[in-house]
Amino acid sequence: MAHITLGPGSEFDLVRALLARWGTLAEGTGDDAAIVDVPAGEKLVVSTDSSVEFVHFKREWLTAQEIGYRAAASAVSDLAAMGATPLGMTVAMTLPDAWRPQALELADGMAELARATGMRIIGGDLTSGATLTITVTVLGAARSEQLLRRDGAVAGQVVFVTGRFGGPGAAVRALSRDETPAAEHRQRFAHPVPRIREAIWLAAEGATAAVDCSDGLVADAAHLAAASDRRLVLDLDQLTLVDGVTEVEGASSGEEYELVVTGPASLDTDRFAREFGVPLTAVGRVEIAPATGPDVIVLYDGRVITPPTGHDHFRT
Amino acid sequence: MAHITLGPGSEFDLVRALLARWGTLAEGTGDDAAIVDVPAGEKLVVSTDSSVEFVHFKREWLTAQEIGYRAAASAVSDLAAMGATPLGMTVAMTLPDAWRPQALELADGMAELARATGMRIIGGDLTSGATLTITVTVLGAARSEQLLRRDGAVAGQVVFVTGRFGGPGAAVRALSRDETPAAEHRQRFAHPVPRIREAIWLAAEGATAAVDCSDGLVADAAHLAAASDRRLVLDLDQLTLVDGVTEVEGASSGEEYELVVTGPASLDTDRFAREFGVPLTAVGRVEIAPATGPDVIVLYDGRVITPPTGHDHFRT
Incomplete structure (x- = not known):
């Protein structure tokens, strides 16, 4: 279906320009709402991220392209954390006047992510306003038994993580000091890759729970532990890191968009690495919840340490 | 399902407070994404609104409660404009520090709308930031043949509108002058009612196209006409108005959230009014698109007039 024709007005001119830029990615938009087919027998999976x-x-x-890309990637990463296959996304954008010249570049970044994950851009809302805000809502689908729920961890499982940790944190530290981050760190910060295919593989291989690391490995592991009512024991000495960061930095770096997954010890980490070109690393184990004490125990250099904290927008 | 337990942190404390306020309306939230059942044989319908x-x-x-209510109502109105039955909504909110004391009141307004339309609040994202921004994404479902598409108008149909026009525009004019709006005008502005049940009834009775009036009757009729490649002839003398506004004011008042619908002349407007307590009014007709000339012809006092314009965020 072609784009539905929009009416007159300068708001619609900008919408038209965005739709033209997106081309076939955004076919079918323009009605009051988008119409989506959910595969028969599958659950709809929905997440929203600003x-x-x-x-x-x-x-x-x-x-601007990286900002658009990251906004979409952070939302799509939530589908990965559920083991869902992406169906499409909506984009609500508050675009201040000062950003209007970059509108198409922002759109290019969203399109880059959409193409990389096989998604369509099915709708949106464009408004003026004082602060650039991009809210992406993603829709995916999965069979119920393949969903990686946050509350699905089972005592006796191994805790795995995808990828190499510490890049985004190191990049932000450098940028905050007006220094140029290492290329690998900047790439991990500017261009996170939602682990969609990896998550579907992990679910098929017996993983039962996952979260994505948007707040930092230890912080997100704590969410998974609390939701599952289990204790996670993490050994930072096992963590796979980018070059030039410490284990503690790696475990507290936010916006990694890697997955923390619980599954059987038998998961074939070598095959995973060959298949996807990123490491899958066993970093801990799932235990029954203690009567008292923390949900997450962090080991480093053979000792229990105070868990490094993650990112919290509202910390004062 | 109970709320999934969230981890520690002040951001999560506020999320917990919102979830507690919403109670059973928000049951099941807390995972990376929400899981939704779409009824077998139905299409998913999705819209997002900031x-x-x-x-x-x-x-x-x-x-604050009215602000929360309206944010949700404007999104749900897009489901009405499709003839869809609501399934649930996600709420992404940027909450400046100055608004934090009103967070629960904002939440109450969203809950009021959710209860009134039988929706659950299935997920969200809460962030700090400089400008209060509420982005609501709504999910609904409908059988394909019952969808009221914007491009579904057929020459020979009658154009109907639900409700009484002009209230929000009159309220905003008064408020802009620091005057107190008439109670009816304020109510129409502060408490719009998405026409969900009305739209499902209209689709069942043979209506084929609809838009909601967020930009103003004439402006939204123009969108429908352009999408359908038809001409709409509107007679403002037929429009049902709130007290104290002119026909031209009623036809250009934005954020009405009433529906413009095209359907057979036989639609029983009396039965509609008895069933829903709001008028359904024939205000025009659908014609074949002209080779040249405007998509919408507006008659007033027996003459063709220049169409009143609607609201456009980006007009400069």
């Missing part, structure tokens, strides 16, 4: 200037990013740190 | 302080509302004009 990226706000000055809170989630600074204009000087990223190109 | 409400931004200083753009869509002013704090002095509305209570």
Whole structure:
């Protein structure tokens, strides 16, 4: 179906320009709402995520395309954390006048992520306003038995993580000091890759629970432990890191968009690495919940340490 | 299912407070994404809508509960415009520090709308930031043949509108002059009612196209006409108005959230009014698109007039 024709007005001119830029990615938009087919026998999976200037990013740190890409990637990463296959996304954007010249570049970043994950851009809302805000709502689908729920951890499982940790945290530390981050760190910060295919593979291989690391490994592991009513014991000495960061930095770096997964010890980490070109690393185990004490125990250099904290927008 | 337990942190404390306030309305939230059942044989219908302080509302004009209610109502109205039955909504909110004391009141307004339309609040994202922004994404479902598409108008149909026009525009005019709006006008502005049940009834009775009046009757009729490649002829003398406004004011008042519908002349407007307690009014007809000339012809006092314009966030 072609784009539905929009009416007159300068707001619609900008919408038209965005739709033209997205081309076939956004076919069918323009009605009051988008119409989506959910595969028969599958559950719909929905998540929404906002990226706000000055809170989630600074204009000087990223190109407009990277800002658009990251806004979409952070939302799509929630589908990965459920083991869902993406169906489509909606984009609500508050676009201040100062950002209007970059509108198409922002759109290019969203399109880059949409193409990379096989999604369509099925609708949106464009408004003026004082602060650049991009809210992406993602829709996916999965069979019920393949969902990686946050409350699905089972005592005796191994805790795995995808990817190499510490890049986004190191990049932000450098940028905050007006230094140029290492190329690998900047790439991990500016161009996170939602682990969609990896999650579907892990679910098929017997993983039962997952979260994505948006707040930092230890912080997100604590969410999974609390939801599952289990204790997670994490050994930071096992963590796979980017170059030039410590284990503690790696475990507290936010916006990694890697997955923390619980599954059988038999998961074939070598095959995973060959298949996807990123490591899958066993970093801990799931235990029954203690009567008292923390949900997460962190080991480092053979000792129990105070868990490094994650990112919290509302910490004062 | 109970709420999934959230981890520690002040952001999560506020999320917990919101979830507690919503109670059973928000049961099942807390995972990376929400899981939704779409009824077998039905299409998923999705729309997203942002409400931004200083753009869509002013704090002095509305209570926090009304702001929360309206943000959700404007999104749900898009489901009505499709003839869809609501399934659930996600809420992404940027909450400046100055608004934090009103967070639960905002939540109460969203809950009021959710209860009134039989929806659950299935997920969300809460962030700090400089400008109060509420982005609501709504999910609904409908059988394909019952969808009221914007491009579904057929030459020979009658154009109907639900409700009484002009209230929100009159309220905003008064508020902009620091005057107290008439009670009826304020109520129509502060408490719009998405026409969900009405739309499902209209689709069942043979209506084929609809839009909701967020930009104003004539402006939204133009969108429908353009999408359908038909001409709409509207006779403002037929329009049902709130007290104290002119026909031209009623036809250009934005944020009405009434429906413009095309359907057979036989639609029983009396039965509609008895069933729903709001009028259904024939205000025009659908014609074949002209080779040249406007998509919408507006008659007033027996003459063709220049169409009143609607609301456009990006008009400069």
